[in-house]
Amino acid sequence: MLKHVIFDFDGTLIDTNELIINALYETVRNILNREISRHDLLAVLGKYLDDQMKYFSIEKYEEMMLYYKNYYSMHQDTMVKKFEGIDELLKKLKSLGCKIAITSAKGRNGILHGLELFNLKQYIDFIVSAYDVENKKPHPECIYKALEYFKCQKEDIIIIGDSPYDILCGINAGIKTALVSWTIFPKEKFEGIVPDYIIDKPSDIINIVQSQAAQYQ
Incomplete structure (x- = not known):
C-alpha cells in the first residue's frame, strides 16, 4: 500500500514559481543583456540550475549561477x-x-x-x-x-x-x-x-x- x-x-x-521566473529574467538581463522568450523559459523550467544557465551561455553560466543564487536568496522570504x-x-x-x-x-x-x-x-x-x-x-x-x-x-x-x-x-x-x-x-x-x-x-x-x-x- x-x-x-x-x-x-x-x-x-x-x-516558488514567481521567484524562479523573476530570477531567470533578471539573471539573463543583467549578465547577457537580453530578454528571455517564452520558448526559452519553457525550455529551462524544471531543470537543474547549471543546466538552465548553460542553456543561455556556456561561457558565462558560472557567473549566471552566482547571480541567480544571490537574487533568489535576497527575495525568497518575500516572494515564496x-x-x-x-x-x-x-x-x-x-x-x-x-x-x-x-x-x-x-x-x-x-x-x-x-x-x-x-x-x-x-x-x-x-x-x-x-x-x-x-x-x-x-x-x-x-x-x-x-x-x-x-x-x-x-x-x-x-x-x-x-x-x-x-x-x-x-x-x-x-x-x-x-x-x-x-x-x-x-x-x-x-x-x-x-x-x-x-x-x-x-x-x-x-x-x-x-x-x-x-x-x-
Whole structure:
C-alpha cells in the first residue's frame, strides 16, 4: 500500500514559481543583456540550475549561477508562498503513518530554508537534493535513493510533482506518479507522458493513499 510519498519541492509543495521566473529574467538581463522568450523559459523550467544557465551561455553560466543564487536568496522570504492545503496534507499523511520524502532539483540549503520558512520540516523524513545524485531527473536515481532509505517496494511509493521531469522520473523508476494541476507547465510539455493520477487539490493525495490502502484490507 502507499505508505511512502515522494514530493517534488518547487511548484509542488512550495510556490516558488514567481521567484524562479523573476530570477531567470533578471539573471539573463543583467549578465547577457537580453530578454528571455517564452520558448526559452519553457525550455529551462524544471531543470537543474547549471543546466538552465548553460542553456543561455556556456561561457558565462558560472557567473549566471552566482547571480541567480544571490537574487533568489535576497527575495525568497518575500516572494515564496505555500500552496493552500499543504500543511493539512502533510499532517494527515503523517497521521496515516506515511513516510515523506522530497526529491528536488534544488540544493539542500534552499529546500531546508523553504521548509523552515513555513514550518514544514517536521513532516519530512528524507531529502534528496540536486547535489545528492549523479544523474538528474528524469533519471530515477533520486527515487532509488528514497526506496533504499525507506527499505520499501516500488508498489509502496508514489511521486508527486509539477513537471514532466518528475513524472518521467517516476515512470522510469516503475512507481506510481501524480501530476499536480497547479503546474505552470503547459499541456504540450506533457505530450506522451501519462501520470497515474492528476491532482486538483492537496487533499486528493489523501484520497489516493487511502483508496490504495483499502485495496489491501
